Amino acid sequence: xxxxxxxxxxxxxxxxxxxxxxxxxxxxxxxxxxxxxxxxxxxxxxxxxxxxxxxxxxxxxxxxxxxxxxxxxxxxxxxxxxxxxxxxxxxxxxxxxxxxxxxxxxxxxxxxxxxxxxxxxxxxxxxxxxxxxxxxxxxxxxxxxxxxxxxxxxxxxxxxxxxxxxxxxxxxxxxxxxxxxxxxxxxxxxxxxxxxxxxxxxxxxxxxxxxxxxxxxxxxxxxxxxxxxxxxxxxxxxxxxxxxxxxxxxxxxxxxxxxxxxxxxxxxxxxxxxxxxxxxxxxxxxxxxxxxxxxxxxxxxxxxxxxxxxxxxxxxxxxxxxxxxxxxxxxxxxxxxxxxxxxxxxxxxxx
Numbered sequence: 454x455x456x457x458x459x460x461x462x463x464x465x466x467x468x469x470x471x472x473x474x475x476x477x478x479x480x481x482x483x484x485x486x487x488x489x490x491x492x493x494x495x496x497x498x499x500x501x502x503x504x505x506x507x508x509x510x511x512x513x514x515x516x517x518x519x520x521x522x523x524x525x526x527x528x529x530x531x532x533x534x535x536x537x538x539x540x541x542x543x544x545x546x547x548x549x550x551x552x553x554x555x556x557x558x559x560x561x562x563x564x565x566x567x568x569x570x571x572x573x574x575x576x577x578x579x580x581x582x583x584x585x586x587x588x589x590x591x592x593x594x595x596x597x598x599x600x601x602x603x604x605x606x607x608x609x610x611x612x613x614x615x616x617x618x619x620x621x622x623x624x625x626x627x628x629x630x631x632x633x634x635x636x637x638x639x640x641x642x643x644x645x646x647x648x649x650x651x652x653x654x655x656x657x658x659x660x661x662x663x664x665x666x667x668x669x670x671x672x673x674x675x676x677x678x679x680x681x682x683x684x685x686x687x688x689x690x691x692x693x694x695x696x697x698x699x700x701x702x703x704x705x706x707x708x709x710x711x712x713x714x715x716x717x718x719x720x721x722x723x724x725x726x727x728x729x730x731x732x733x734x735x736x737x738x739x740x741x742x743x744x745x746x747x748x749x750x751x752x753x754x755x756x757x758x759x760x761x762x763x764x765x766x767x768x769x770x771x772x773x774x775x776x777x778x779x780x781x782x783x784x785x786x787x788x789x790x791x792x793x794x795x796x797x798x799x800x801x802x803x804x
Contacts, residue, residue: 454576455500455550459493466493469567473539476564478717492543499547506552525553526623527598530591532584532612533568534604535561535685536740541603542568546577549601557597559587563685584608592616599623606738606761629738630763633756634792635749635778636660640768641790642667651766651792652739655749655756665707665726665746672708672722689718692741699725699734699743710742730758753781766792 462469470485477484508521529549533541538560549556557578560568568579580587588608592600592615599622602612606629616622634651636642638659656664689712696710710723720742728735728745735745736759749755756765765784769775779787 455496455503455547459496459500462489462493462496466490469539469570472566472570476538476566477535478719488537488540492540495540495543495547499551502548503551523552527554528596529554529556529599529601530594530597531556531558532588532591532600532602532604532608533558533560535564538564539567545601545603550576554599557591559584559591588612589615592622593619595620597622599625601625603627605629628763629761631736631738631759631761632764632766632784633759633782634766634768635752635756635782636664637752637767637769637771637774639770641770652744653735653756653759654744654746655752656746658748658750661746661748665724668724668744668746669708672724675722686718688740689720692720692739692743695734695737695739695741695743696720696723699723699728699732699745702729702732702734704728704732704734704745707746730755736760753778756782764788 466485466489470481470489473479473484473488474481479488506523508523510518510520512518531545531549533545542558542560545558546556555576555578557580558568559580559582562581562583565579565581569581580591582588582590584604588602591597592612598620600612600616602609602625604627609626609628613624613626616624631653632651633653633655635655636657638657640660642660642664654664654668693712700706704725705727706723707726708722708724710721713719713721723743725734725743725745726747728747730736732745734743735747738761747755762783762785764786765779765782766788767775767778767782768790769778770790775789779789
């Protein structure tokens with residue numbers, strides 16, 4: 454069934470890509486070349502696991518053995534954000550269904566359209582609504598055995614608290630990020646220019662000027678076009694508030710992010726230099742096209758100076774250094790000489 458779902462997405466890729474672009478405000482080509490192929494790849498990957506969820510037999514001594522069984526949890530409530538609606542949906546339902554569970558999924562109230570197109574009721578159930586009502590009801594309901602969410606840290610804390618007060622349901626949280634990229638001498642600077650992959654970029658002093666020049670040129674070359682409006686005025690105003698904060702705190706504006714056009718909520722890329730560790734633009738999750746570029750003297754210590762620990766990237770040609778630094782940075786996922794976005798595109802273009 455998961456493979457069949459992947460087939461249907463692939464067969465109707467342009468329709469879903471257009472709907473995803475309309476819903477989120479992203480470029481159609483990005484939805485077509487990245488979001489859709491990645492969603493298909495995720496579903497096919499978990500389809501392959503469906504007949505491989507197995508237990509183990511363990512010999513405890515010569516006369517005894519024990520065995521484990523993998524049993525479905527039951528009903529899983531899933532809550533997804535607005536930035537990658539379809540691939541987030543695939544990432545949630547794929548493992549849930551492969552392990553034999555049913556799922557009640559709440560898409561973001563801002564971007565529900567692709568979740569509603571073509572998914573049957575029963576095993577997969579789509580419930581719309583705001584987090585404070587539909588999300589809260591899912592978390593409180595004793596029929597739901599587990600909650601999985603990708604969203605803000607504040608929402609994650611509330612869900613964990615609510616789940617503990619209801620039926621002590623299992624909780625999986627993927628929350629906020631202030632992911633660092635650490636770039637050493639000798640790294641391929643062209644490879645590091647993925648502006649959406651990191652909001653804190655730590656550069657070795659010897660290559661700082663060269664990187665800043667290339668980063669600036671790349672940021673200024675980006676074009677915003679197309680008829681689709683950015684999804685959220687609230688998020689737009691929040692990002693503009695962080696840009697204002699960076700200026701007021703004394704960071705140097707290398708590329709000035711202003712509002713783009715008069716329709717929708719687009720913001721041009723913003724690059725700050727000469728940032729101090731205590732600044733809001735360095736410490737808090739912005740979730741927009743705002744980068745803080747920082748010279749490092751103690752890369753690991755500076756990268757770990759944050760409340761968030763979701764992911765990181767290390768760019769270097771020295772494999773010993775790559776492993777040491779990747780292991781030392783407190784992050785759930787570490788990429789070496791690539792980033793979250795480039796890994797997603799590789800998945801998309803290799804399938």
